[in-house]
Amino acid sequence: MFTFRKLTILFFILLLSLNLIHFIGCRMEWLNGHLCSHTYLYILALFSLYIGISIFMAFFISSNFHHSAICNGITTEKICALTFDDGPDLTHTETILSILKREQLSATFFVIGKDLHGKEALVREMDSAGHLIGNHSWNHSVWFDLYPGSRMKQELKDTAKAISDIIGRSPLLFRPPFGVINPILSKVLKKLNYHVIGWNIRSYDTLHKDPKKTVKRILTKVTPGSIIVLHDYVSTSPQILELLIAELKLKQYRVVPLTQLIHIEAYA
Numbered sequence: 001m002f003t004f005r006k007l008t009i010l011f012f013i014l015l016l017s018l019n020l021i022h023f024i025g026c027r028m029e030w031l032n033g034h035l036c037s038h039t040y041l042y043i044l045a046l047f048s049l050y051i052g053i054s055i056f057m058a059f060f061i062s063s064n065f066h067h068s069a070i071c072n073g074i075t076t077e078k079i080c081a082l083t084f085d086d087g088p089d090l091t092h093t094e095t096i097l098s099i100l101k102r103e104q105l106s107a108t109f110f111v112i113g114k115d116l117h118g119k120e121a122l123v124r125e126m127d128s129a130g131h132l133i134g135n136h137s138w139n140h141s142v143w144f145d146l147y148p149g150s151r152m153k154q155e156l157k158d159t160a161k162a163i164s165d166i167i168g169r170s171p172l173l174f175r176p177p178f179g180v181i182n183p184i185l186s187k188v189l190k191k192l193n194y195h196v197i198g199w200n201i202r203s204y205d206t207l208h209k210d211p212k213k214t215v216k217r218i219l220t221k222v223t224p225g226s227i228i229v230l231h232d233y234v235s236t237s238p239q240i241l242e243l244l245i246a247e248l249k250l251k252q253y254r255v256v257p258l259t260q261l262i263h264i265e266a267y268a
């Protein structure tokens with residue numbers, strides 16, 4: 001697997017080689033003057049490539065490039081798990097909970113820390129119904145990945161405390177905002193012992209207005225062990241959920257709790 005660590009090793013090997021070629025080649029006059037005087041340009045290009053690849057790969061959680069993330073269960077059984085991000089939402093989460101209760105299904109909610117205030121009863125209801133609650137940062141800021149490690153750590157700790165104050169247990173599941181992981185966040189996650197949960201089916205429910213299109217997209221991608229990401233703040237999320245559960249049943253898929261799918265603990 002191609003990881004950030006391997007890329008960094010490769011980068012330093014190439015950097016060292018370039019410097020050696022420059023030093024020896026120019027002294028022994030194996031290289032022409034033009035190449036000798038422009039070595040810094042090759043070093044700059046190499047450094048840009050290293051930074052470019054690192055940034056690009058940060059957006060692909062399933063690549064495990066910066067940090068190992070669980071994006072699906074390993075099974076041949078027709079089972080999958082539902083996850084909801086960016087809640088809780090006072091308007092739609094309640095409806096989602098009632099649909100899940102009626103269907104006797106369990107889901108995982110990756111909640112935003114600052115949004116928990118005033119929604120404690122809703123979170124307690126989630127927990128007592130058997131749903132799992134994971135950490136999705138305090139602010140879910142678009143700048144989260146530019147924060148220093150200390151601020152990221154504080155966001156994760158504050159959210160874990162807010163969850164723990166409500167349900168009495170501290171979460172071990174973390175989903176990075178926008179699914180982006182960089183080396184600084186990876187370090188923080190290792191220190192705090194989080195299991196990083198990704199997905200292998202992105203529903204794009206925040207973009208599509210038609211629930212049928214969203215469900216169709218999910219169904220074309222579902223495989224045994226799939227982790228599906230939805231958002232409980234989206235106005236069409238109850239419709240999507242109803243339709244998705246019905247269609248999964250037709251395809252003989254069972255929705256199971258995330259912990260059953262990937263065999264890990266959800267709380268410390």
Ligand SMILES: [Zn+2]
Pocket residue numbers: 085086136140176177178
């Ligand atoms: Zn999110």
